[in-house]
Amino acid sequence: MNTVKKVLIILVISLCTWHYATAQYSISELREMLPLTESYPIVEYKNIANNNKDNYWRWGWMNNNDIEKLRAVRFLDMQGKIEDKNTNCWVIAGRRYRPIYNPEHQCPDIFSVQISMAYDLCREIFAVYKDNQLCDTIEVFVSGYSENVNDEIITKQYALFSKGILRIFELCPTTQDPIIFESLRKTDKITAQRKDVTYQLNVESGKFVKISETVYLPQEYDISYYGSNGTDIWNGTETKIGTITY
Secondary structure (H helix, E strand, O other): OOHHHHHHHHHHHHHHHHHHHHOOEOHHHHHHHOOEEOOOOEEOOOOHHHOOOOOOOOOOEEOHHHHHHHOOOOEOEOOOOOEOOOOOOEEEEEEEEOOOOOOOOOOOEEEEEEEEEEOOEEEEEEEEEEOOEEEEEEEEEEEEEOOOOOOEEEEEEEEEOOOOEEEEEEEEEOOOOOOEHHHOOOOOEEEEEEEEEEEEEEOOOOEEEEEEEEEEOOEEEEHHHHOOOOOOHHHOOOOEEEEEEO
C-alpha cells in the first residue's frame, strides 16, 4: 500500500474513532436524519467515479445494538467465512430508499449500511425496516484489499430499481477453502462461478423475496478482473447454464 494511501486510512480511522466516541445513532434516529433517495436505478459500479451518490447521502455511526442485529461486520475472506475481529470497523448508514409507491401499503424504509475502513475494504448491507422493526437484511456489495494487489478486489455488486427490484451479481469461488483477501497477489487466478440473483421487495412483509437466479459455467479470472478497472460483473461474457424462476 503506498504511503499516501496509508496516511489517508490512518486519518479516516482516527476521525471515525473520535466520532464513534462522541456520536452514535440508532437506526430510528438515522431514519429521521436521512431524506429519501428518489433517483433510480442505484447501481454500484466497480469504478467509484461512476456511482450515482446523490446529495441525500449521509453518514452516521450506528449504536452497538443495531450493529449486532445487522451483523455489520467485515470478513477477511471472499466467501465471508472468517470474521475480522481485529479491526474496528467504520459502520455507517448511507442512504434511505422507498422505491415502491403503493397507496395501500407504504413501502418499508431501506437503509444502505456500509462497513468499511475505506472503499477498498467494504461490505454493504441493505437493512429493511417497517414500522421501525427490522424485517430483512441482505448483503449487496463486497470488496477486499491486498497490499500485493494494490487495488480493490470486488466480488459482489448490485442494482436497485424503482419498483423494488434488486439484482445482485456475484463471482463465487468454487473452492470451499477460504480465500483471504490479504493473501492475494497480482499474478493470482481464481476459479469462480457467476451468479445473478433477482429479488422483489414485498411491501407487506418488508422482505426481499428471491424471484430468479441465473448461473453460469465456472471459469478462471485474473485478479485484475476483480479490480476497480475490471469488467462490472453484469457485463461479463460467461456461458449461461440457465435461469431458475421462483
